[in-house]
Amino acid sequence: MAFKYFPHTDEEVSQMLERIGAKSLADLYSDVPQELQQKAEYQIPEAMSEMEVRRFFNKLGMQNITLRSFLGAGYYDHYSPAVAQSIIHRSEFLTAYTPYQAEISQGTLQYIFEYQSMMAELTGMEVSNASMYDGTTATAEAMMMAVAAAKKRSRVLISDTINPFVLRVVKTYAKYQGIQVDMIPAKDGETDHEALKAELEKEDVAGVIVATPNFYGIVEDYTGVADLCHEHKALFIIHCVATALSVVRTPGEWGADIAVGDGQSLGIPLSYGGPYVGFLCTSKKLIRKMPGRIVGATRDADGKRAFVLTLQAREQHIRREKATSNICSNQSLMALYVTVYMSLMGAKGLREVNATSYSMAHYLAEVLTSTGLFEMAYPGKPFLCEFAVKTKLDIEQLQAFCNSQFMQCGLKIADNTLLLAVTETYSREDCDNLVEACVTFNKEQEGCKL
């Protein structure tokens, strides 16, 4: 049985069995009725050596095609610092569990405290939890939090300008929670404030969810929305793209009660959808309604400042079915990632990331539209690093053509509409290449028609 992850020798197994008073390993399962025991062998592959495992994944890796992709839709290819990658592989962080034994977990507890501090700063809110799975589930949790805080109301309004990948998760949670979700229509790519007001006046809304920047990349104006929500006793929730908050008006500045979103844009590699990190920040007043873990400051027996998990009586392991959420843990290692990222970048670096992304995106928008093949879907609307264009080109065919050039031209969000994102990791040449591909594709198409 010698195997690299199994330390016992046959002799040791015999000694141990003897201490237990069992004759064989099978004896240890004498309490499991024979008819319930597994009869057949597993069908999974035979064991591979380490070299074979490497080869297996190398081979599969080669079946992926690396593209210069203009995809965003909530997940962005930002600069990922070497330091952040290396710190999260530090084994004392990587192989620890939730910091239940605070005396030997100060490393984890400290970085979570730093994470909470930084996320509160970034969103302009007073407090943050220790992180959540991702932005979609964090938004669903915010919705449940609004309904729990409202006590007798179970209707939530969501702007049509929210990311549809977030919306579909929120709707699933709502369905099983018995929460009614109604959409606030969009006007020119922005939330229709008149429609929102009319719905709020029905006096049955627990929460309102909007986005900044919204799904189309537009930085919406939420002047007056917080007051409107509060006048009608609804919580105001803003779903945000984390990195953008270092430059655009924050949920705190808009007067929001809860800020949620995904932290992926803080330099986390795309990794085909995860792991990322969700954030949920709120006011101090609502801290006990907040789901998830929280780390707080305290002192040890000698009076030293240190950190512990706190306000645990809200959580599932104590409150069971009355807990604020079923979430057990946090997305700790990824919270560490974004904490290190923000430490490295600081406010100045984050601003620079956004300034360059803004420049590149506006350059691309200009050169794309100047071909005459595209026009801005929402002309004149302020955007940061993502924008929607309309085109007469067949988007599916254009996509296939771009793929063949090792590019992905963005996300098709309607029959004739394409959503594109650009960040500081794109060069002017990357943008020019995309434009050239579009022009070439169009020429080939026209050639076919002739």
Added chain:
Amino acid sequence: MNNKFYGKLIFELSQTGRQAYSLPKNECSEYALACLPSHLMRQQAPLLPEVDELSVVRHYINMSNNNFGVDTGFYPLGSCTMKYNPRINEEVATHREFVGLHPLQCSETAQGALAVYYCLQTCLADISGLSEFTLNPYAGAHGELTGLMIMRGYHMERGDLKRTKVIIPDSAHGTNPASSAVCGLEVVVVKSRPDGTVDIDDLMPLLDETIAGMMMTNPNTLGIFEHNIGKIAKAVHDCGGLMYYDGANLNPMLGKVRPGDIGFDIMHINLHKTFSTPHGGGGPGSGPVGVRAGLEHLLPNPRVVKVSEDGFETFKLQCSDQSIGSISAHLGNFGVMLRALAYILTMGREQLKWVGPLATLNANYIKESLKDVFELPISGVCKHEFVFDGLKDKTSGVTTLDVAKRLLDYGFHAPTIYFPLLFHEALMIEPTENESKQTLDEFIHIMRQIAQEAKDDPEMVKTAPHNTPVRRLDDTLAALHPVVTWRELQAENY
């Protein structure tokens, strides 16, 4: 780890004007961020540290030295399955060809990644005796919620709307009832018998047409195999309910029992427990959910399916209206899946089947070696874990908390304490199959020594730990007066 307390926050290293990043020059600076309307812009910059790169590295490395992980030492945390996290898994997870993929990339350009998903899903189905798995759930609790949605979805699609209750044993993890509540299900508690297993006499009267199903952990949280599972599953099925298997304790079943073979319809697996992916200080995890044949259409969107076209096999993403809906943005924590698959392939069918028996051997060995000094409330063979109800001799007043804290002084992580709630002084121990006899013997020796110390010098045990970076912390102070950000910490002059 070391015992020298570091304790600083990154904010305390900050000096205005320092920086720790380098970015390429903006090639299109003619388009300036300042052109955005000022009322849409942030008014005040966030208070983030200003530090140089070496300071950042040292800060986090110093912090990590105050942390205990599986790589540091024995971590017998009951119900958490703190296995060794193999290095090859980490190498695979940082493979460039996977790390750079955007989740919305056309599936034609992500065939390797989809193959990983599909292959892992197929392996898990084989290991658990179920038909198909979704890997989309982000964690165990998220898997539970997904599984319960499938349970409710099953009844809803048949128009059986009165099934709104779920039966949960009193020994269950708190997540079970919490997930049920989030899923809109009412919890009905079934009692345990003195031997820790479900009381069938208490269960039977609960079964009626309002029951959506029953959630069980098997072996249960006391490490006892629910030998009546056959009877229980039949009774729940006869009343029209479904059986849910909480995979928290799947490890001892590897090689011995497949949940799908013993009457379970839906289950979740914690890849970060049974399949060796690192716990990461609390996440990211991954909570795949499997279902028996006939329930696959309810699995969350999107699903990864294999299609054959012109003799070629390709993988595609599929969304269906029959599904419970989406529970994650895309395909879940893909990076965790790479690690779990690397583990399964390394183990192979030859080794995986020994995981359960060896984990069980280690648990029973510790139990039998300590039961004369610690109170063993349930005797007989356990599975991968077991529970002591504190010290056998309680006259010293030394509690389970004290024993746990004293263990830290000796370089061991503490077991899970005060859970399950069935015993006042619960101390729940789970070694895994990766721990050597030497490690177990050392642990046994120290546990016996602490029992002796409790007699000789109880005050010293009650004030433990003494050799850790910080001493016992004041939980009450933290909860009474929550200080949760740097800004607050400064305002409070902490």
Added chain:
Amino acid sequence: MDGLYYSESHEYVKVEGNLGFIGITDYAQQQLGNVVYVDMPEVDDEVTAGEEFGAVESVKAASDLISPVSGTVVEGNEALEDEPGLVNKDAFANWIIKVEMSNTDELANLMDAAAYKAMIGE
């Protein structure tokens, strides 16, 4: 303790005319340990006998508050917001909510001090 009404879930009611002052018993606070938070309903909220109206939290436990009587909340004990530990100091002096009772007949379903003491084995 005498003259108060007690529930099996360890709440008491002190009656003054139509008003009931509801809190948790000294025995309950001892069991719970250091109270760090009291979750109470708002003024004008309705409470119903036998139903939950809030919770008392310690560091590692939480206990639901079950109303012994029905009625309308006229006041919450604000002092507990700043200093929840008052419940530990004197549970009977530090009531949690003041309720205008809608049905004083419900008091008959509660225990007197002697019966409560017997129940907790004093």
